[in-house]
Amino acid sequence: MSHYAMSAEDALALLERLHAHGVDACVGGGWSVDALLGKQTRDHSDLDLWVPAVHLDPLFVAFGEAGVDRIFPWPGDRPWNFVLHDGVGLRVDLHLYEALADGSLHYGSVVDGAAFPAEALAGHGFIAGTAVRCESAEWAVRCHTGYPARDVDRHDVPLLCRKFEIPLPESFEP
Template identity: 85%
Template sequence: MSQYSMSSKDALALLERLSAHGVDACVGGGWGVDALLGTQTRDHSDLDLWAPAAHLHPLFAALAEAGVDRVFPWPGDRPWNFVLHDGVRLRVDLHLYERLADGSLHYGPAVDGDTFPAEALDGDGSIAGTTVRCESAEWAVRFHTGYPAREVDRHDVPLLCRRFGIPLPEGFGPFEEPRDA
């Protein structure tokens, strides 16, 4: 088990701090899935956040106030996606994007990055009863596929597909009851 742990209380405290600094954060990853489902279904080692690259300075200031100010070297780190941590237990996986003139969002390098509709980050969910903005269900499924599925993806994706009537992606098999995390 990872030493890093992101409780609902920790996630909400970080989101509140980011909001106080004017950061337009959107919850992704496992907490985004659980927000869409309206209940925590497993333990989380981090908080995945989408944020506009233009909000990087206030984002860093908000996270530094919470002690989440160290880069966590991770295979595949990129200038638009990297992990920060507090050295003890809190870890934030940042996904930075830029809004294009047509309203779509650009993620990745200028030449060959990914573009997706802004609606992908317009989901409504809740963490421990508190409303949060998160990935939409359809895009949460897309963002959890396209790479070799991990155990957490095999837990999260079927739950989203069942709740929101989304076809189960190839390679995820028939619906099964998730194992306890």
């Protein structure tokens, strides 16, 4: 298996390509944490993106042009969450959502999905000095909890909590 590494330059190039195709992408995951912090604090194996499901067609076109056009099967993949890669080093973890009539966003299946506030994806930060839309700090902390913490979570969550004065979740206390 190839080692995947998503540099700031690669992430920004993919975001620019998506923007050129009218895709409203919001940075999630580890790159969202670093965007909120305003600097890269660790290496990233992928770029997590929140994208409206209605933008999937132009997303495929944009990523096809960049060679990020292969599905990377992973346990737990669903139609609203799967990984695309280029077979070399670029990997994008997609999180597709739908806007609901009340202004909230829906993620997941009709049977087992969840609605969340649009403000969750209204954060702003910087990747390598370039402004990007990303998860809000509160949402990023929430997305890094609810499962057994990994080393990257133990790195990311305390940094966000300190900078944004968010109480450290119990599971992250020493």
